[in-house]
Amino acid sequence: MNKFLLLFSLFCLGFIACKQNVKTETSGNSEQNEVVQKDYSPYVNNYNPKPLPKNEDRPLFGDTHLHTSYSVDAGMMGNTLGPEAAFRLAKGEIVTASAGRRVRLKRPLDWLVIADHAEALGFTPMSRKSDPSVVEDEFGKQIYDLIQKGTPEALVEAYDLWYSASYAGTNPYDTNVEFPIKPWEEILDACEAANDPGKFTALIGYEWSSAPEGNNLHRVVVYRDDKTVANTRIPLSSYFDSNPEALWDWMEALEAETGGRVLAIPHNGNLSNGLMFSGKLYNSEEPISPEYAKRRQRFEPLYEVTQMKGTSEAHPSISPEDEFSNFEIWDKASFGSEAKTKEMLPNEYAREAFKRGLVYEQDLKVNPFKFGLIGSTDSHTSLATTEENNYFGKISPLEPSTDPLRFEEVVAGRPGDPSIHIFAWEMAASGLAAVWAKENTREAIFDAMERKEVYATTGSRMRVRVFASYDFKPEDLKRDDFIDYAYTNGIPMGGDISKTNNKTPKFLIKTRKDPDGANLDRVQIIKGWVDKTGKTYERIYDVAVSDDRSINADGRCTTSVGNTVDVANASYTNTIGDIVLESYWEDPEFDASQNAFYYVRVLEIPTPRWTTYDAKVFGVDIPEDAETSIQDRAYTSPIWYNSK
Amino acid sequence: MNKIIKDPLVHFLLLGLVLFLIYNKVNDQNFEQDKIIIDSNEVKQLVAKWDMQWKRPPTEEELTNIIIQDLRQEVFYKEALKMNLDHNDEIIKRRLSQKMQFLSNDLATLSQPSEEDLDKYYKEHSPKYRSPYIYTLYQIVFTNDNHKNPVEKANTIFKNERNLSFEQMRSKGDNLPIPYYFENVTSHELAGQIGVKFSENLTTVKENSWYGPVNSGFGEHLVYVIERKEPTLPRLQDVKSEVLRDFQYDKQIELKEAIFQSLKKNYDIVIDVSDSDYSENFKRQLEDQINN
Numbered sequence: 001m002n003k004f005l006l007l008f009s010l011f012c013l014g015f016i017a018c019k020q021n022v023k024t025e026t027s028g029n030s031e032q033n034e035v036v037q038k039d040y041s042p043y044v045n046n047y048n049p050k051p052l053p054k055n056e057d058r059p060l061f062g063d064t065h066l067h068t069s070y071s072v073d074a075g076m077m078g079n080t081l082g083p084e085a086a087f088r089l090a091k092g093e094i095v096t097a098s099a100g101r102r103v104r105l106k107r108p109l110d111w112l113v114i115a116d117h118a119e120a121l122g123f124t125p126m127s128r129k130s131d132p133s134v135v136e137d138e139f140g141k142q143i144y145d146l147i148q149k150g151t152p153e154a155l156v157e158a159y160d161l162w163y164s165a166s167y168a169g170t171n172p173y174d175t176n177v178e179f180p181i182k183p184w185e186e187i188l189d190a191c192e193a194a195n196d197p198g199k200f201t202a203l204i205g206y207e208w209s210s211a212p213e214g215n216n217l218h219r220v221v222v223y224r225d226d227k228t229v230a231n232t233r234i235p236l237s238s239y240f241d242s243n244p245e246a247l248w249d250w251m252e253a254l255e256a257e258t259g260g261r262v263l264a265i266p267h268n269g270n271l272s273n274g275l276m277f278s279g280k281l282y283n284s285e286e287p288i289s290p291e292y293a294k295r296r297q298r299f300e301p302l303y304e305v306t307q308m309k310g311t312s313e314a315h316p317s318i319s320p321e322d323e324f325s326n327f328e329i330w331d332k333a334s335f336g337s338e339a340k341t342k343e344m345l346p347n348e349y350a351r352e353a354f355k356r357g358l359v360y361e362q363d364l365k366v367n368p369f370k371f372g373l374i375g376s377t378d379s380h381t382s383l384a385t386t387e388e389n390n391y392f393g394k395i396s397p398l399e400p401s402t403d404p405l406r407f408e409e410v411v412a413g414r415p416g417d418p419s420i421h422i423f424a425w426e427m428a429a430s431g432l433a434a435v436w437a438k439e440n441t442r443e444a445i446f447d448a449m450e451r452k453e454v455y456a457t458t459g460s461r462m463r464v465r466v467f468a469s470y471d472f473k474p475e476d477l478k479r480d481d482f483i484d485y486a487y488t489n490g491i492p493m494g495g496d497i498s499k500t501n502n503k504t505p506k507f508l509i510k511t512r513k514d515p516d517g518a519n520l521d522r523v524q525i526i527k528g529w530v531d532k533t534g535k536t537y538e539r540i541y542d543v544a545v546s547d548d549r550s551i552n553a554d555g556r557c558t559t560s561v562g563n564t565v566d567v568a569n570a571s572y573t574n575t576i577g578d579i580v581l582e583s584y585w586e587d588p589e590f591d592a593s594q595n596a597f598y599y600v601r602v603l604e605i606p607t608p609r610w611t612t613y614d615a616k617v618f619g620v621d622i623p624e625d626a627e628t629s630i631q632d633r634a635y636t637s638p639i640w641y642n643s644k
Numbered sequence: 645m646n647k648i649i650k651d652p653l654v655h656f657l658l659l660g661l662v663l664f665l666i667y668n669k670v671n672d673q674n675f676e677q678d679k680i681i682i683d684s685n686e687v688k689q690l691v692a693k694w695d696m697q698w699k700r701p702p703t704e705e706e707l708t709n710i711i712i713q714d715l716r717q718e719v720f721y722k723e724a725l726k727m728n729l730d731h732n733d734e735i736i737k738r739r740l741s742q743k744m745q746f747l748s749n750d751l752a753t754l755s756q757p758s759e760e761d762l763d764k765y766y767k768e769h770s771p772k773y774r775s776p777y778i779y780t781l782y783q784i785v786f787t788n789d790n791h792k793n794p795v796e797k798a799n800t801i802f803k804n805e806r807n808l809s810f811e812q813m814r815s816k817g818d819n820l821p822i823p824y825y826f827e828n829v830t831s832h833e834l835a836g837q838i839g840v841k842f843s844e845n846l847t848t849v850k851e852n853s854w855y856g857p858v859n860s861g862f863g864e865h866l867v868y869v870i871e872r873k874e875p876t877l878p879r880l881q882d883v884k885s886e887v888l889r890d891f892q893y894d895k896q897i898e899l900k901e902a903i904f905q906s907l908k909k910n911y912d913i914v915i916d917v918s919d920s921d922y923s924e925n926f927k928r929q930l931e932d933q934i935n936n
Binding site: 107128130145148478516575 | 734742787788820821822835838840841842863885889
């Protein structure tokens with residue numbers, strides 16, 4: 001038995017928590033493909049089409065959720081890289097990872113949120129510096145000595161000591177409001193130094209890590225403003241109060257005090273054992289109230305639907321007709337000892353929450369679960385890697401290597417029965433947050449998040465646009481001024497469309513592959529709605545499919561796109577799938593009296609999973625139960641139809 | 645000579661020498677007689693520590709207690725040193741080695757580079773600070789979605805249609821939602837729109853003529869570059885804080901290694917592992933690594 005096993009279970013327990021030359025490729029024709037354009041008329045070359053339409057832009061890709069050595073669990077697990085290294089990697093530099101391998105992103109990110117755990121923020125770096133706040137505290141010194149000792153056994157002991165004190169409520173760092181001042185200041189300085197408006201945005205943030213009984217209620221808090229707002233308060237520790245409403249109180253107070261703005265992004269409903277989208281108030285049998293719903297909508301406009309610890313869009317058992325729902329699913333446990341039951345699942349997945357939100361809206365007049373979708377990494381290595389062939393693991397000891405730990409470590413459900421264990425090979429190389437912002441600044445990105453004009457990807461950078469209006473026509477797709485037209489006459493992802501003379505909403509959808517990635521398989525609209533009796537429904541429509549396949553009368557394409565993945569060589573070819581998929585779509589079963597939501601899901605063609613790349617690179621065996629290939633995808637924020 | 649004086653490594657070694665001399669001197673005195681002095685400095689420190697934890701000064705009784713506690717620690721500490729209990733203690737080893745390393749980190753941040761140092765560093769790393777290429781261009785693309793052989797299609801269009809006006813050329817490519825005309829866009833922005841490969845392929849394309857095909861993740865493009873602005877190097881004073889940050893970041897990593905390499909020279913390192921346990925190859929590699 002590997003001595004690291006226990007160590008990593010504790011991580012889970014954690015917060016119970018050559019540059020290419022231009023080729024002319026003239027197919028045997030050696031004639032130089034270059035000629036100076038000569039015209040008699042001097043004006044020919046003056047043809048001057050309009051500059052880019054005013055709304056023409058590209059989505060800004062980033063990660064809202066990256067941990068550095070300043071997070072206790074990351075630092076104690078051997079992550080030695082602070083925020084500066086994290087920003088350097090995000091900006092495209094080569095960085096040496098904690099375990100010693102060099103790493104670089106395929107393409108730089110446009111923005112990044114360093115979201116270290118608020119609880120005992122910066123303990124490990126302060127400990128490494130022998131800061132008096134650590135070595136002159138009796139408990140701190142105990143942990144410090146064990147970290148200094150540095151053997152796996154000592155680290156296990158440090159972890160054990162740390163978290164057992166936390167559970168017992170006797171860990172002085174959990175609620176010490178002085179301790180994080182210095183580390184928080186250091187993180188803020190790193191953010192200010194990395195922020196380069198127009199080129200790269202360093203948003204300020206942290207993670208509030210509430211996890212009663214190991215059931216995950218974590219939220220990432222993101223700031224719109226700069227250091228002057230963020231340093232008015234140290235990040236809120238969930239050990240003061242693990243109720244999300246306490247976080248909203250804190251956010252409200254911060255906004256009132258400073259005039260700044262913050263939002264919170266929950267994640268991993270799949271590890272919440274039924275708590276994430278519960279219909280009851282926290283730790284209570286009382287149903288959620290209109291006030292709760294209003295506050296949740298205000299402070300939590302987004303949900304992180306996919307990340308390394310699995311994807312929480314939809315569950316195969318709740319959506320049995322969705323053949324693509326079984327994607328990077330973690331459904332055996334949480335971080336505690338309690339096994340997952342079927343009854344918990346509806347409270348854990350985004351699609352169900354959207355549906356149930358419509359029901360609550362009927363009763364409470366407010367939809368508590370009205371949120372947009374983003375993906376992020378939640379990596380604890382300071383490395384925001386999301387590609388299958390560049391997966392640097394969730395924590396430093398799981399960075400790429402031949403060590404069996406990389407696949408076999410138990411990463412969730414550890415305190416419970418072995419049947420509920422979740423293993424490191426089940427980690428996903430996911431995800432990214434795409435933001436339709438007009439400019440690459442803190443303000444513009446934050447505002448796009450607030451209006452939910454964002455989408456999630458499981459790691460690739462495909463481009464997805466969707467607009468709804470009662471007046472769209474199929475030929476609008478081909479307009480030269482498409483973007484300006486769509487914004488003027490329709491509403492984008494994340495928006496609302498209200499009942500108008502019983503008209504049926506029409507959708508214009510444009511998607512484009514990641515230019516440096518795989519082709520596209522299909523585009524789908526996923527609709528959910530509620531009838532008068534409060535019963536909910538969902539339906540999937542294929543609205544554009546590749547390779548001239550057809551969509552049947554039921555709105556589905558039953559032909560698979562195929563699979564070009566060569567498992568032994570961990571490769572694929574873009575010989576299947578399309579580069580661009582577009583659609584004009586009108587709901588064929590629209591009932592103007594029923595509230596509904598529509599979101600878009602875009603699937604890539606199959607590509608090798610990270611475990612397949614590992615097998616090729618390291619010559620190890622692919623874990624028996626791991627898929628050899630996967631279809632990376634994007635999920636947009638919904639557009640909601642309101643019948644009132 | 646000037647350079648030697650400024651080298652942080654030299655600072656480090658000098659500092660080491662000074663510490664060594666002081667240590668010897670102090671030690672000599674201590675051998676004469678075991679003496680523990682509780683002076684007002686010491687007491688002030690204890691009071692400050694107490695104040696930090698309790699947010700108030702200690703009472704006299706409390707102060708007496710902490711002084712005795714401190715004394716107790718000092719006595720045991722001194723006795724432990726005498727008995728060489730600190731030797732080969734894993735915690736103490738790590739701590740002391742870490743302290744040495746932190747000294748080097750501090751030195752790296754403390755040593756403010758001179759203007760010349762920074763200028764030299766800037767010149768050596770200039771590609772990093774250059775502005776990106778900026779393009780104004782037209783492009784059309786032929787994709788696999790619409791053509792069996794996009795390269796051939798692009799070549800045919802190039803051959804037969806390259807003298808068309810820009811307005812006419814526009815409709816020759818596939819109808820893709822990529823802008824036909826880009827005005828003053830950076831290579832970084834182009835990479836975001838059409839991919840890294842496309843952007844990289846443009847750096848050598850001649851201006852003011854159709855050119856292609858240029859490959860991207862979307863297909864085969866024909867490109868007419870109206871203008872390409874070459875990367876320029878900003879003045880150092882305009883990017884100074886960024887360069888300084890990079891300088892110190894690199895120096896810290898460099899210095900850590902340099903100090904280790906230089907201190908290592910003080911030791912004769914003998915590798916004595918038995919051949920039966922480890923291969924010759926392993927031994928050779930290990931020796932190379934250690935002695936390089």
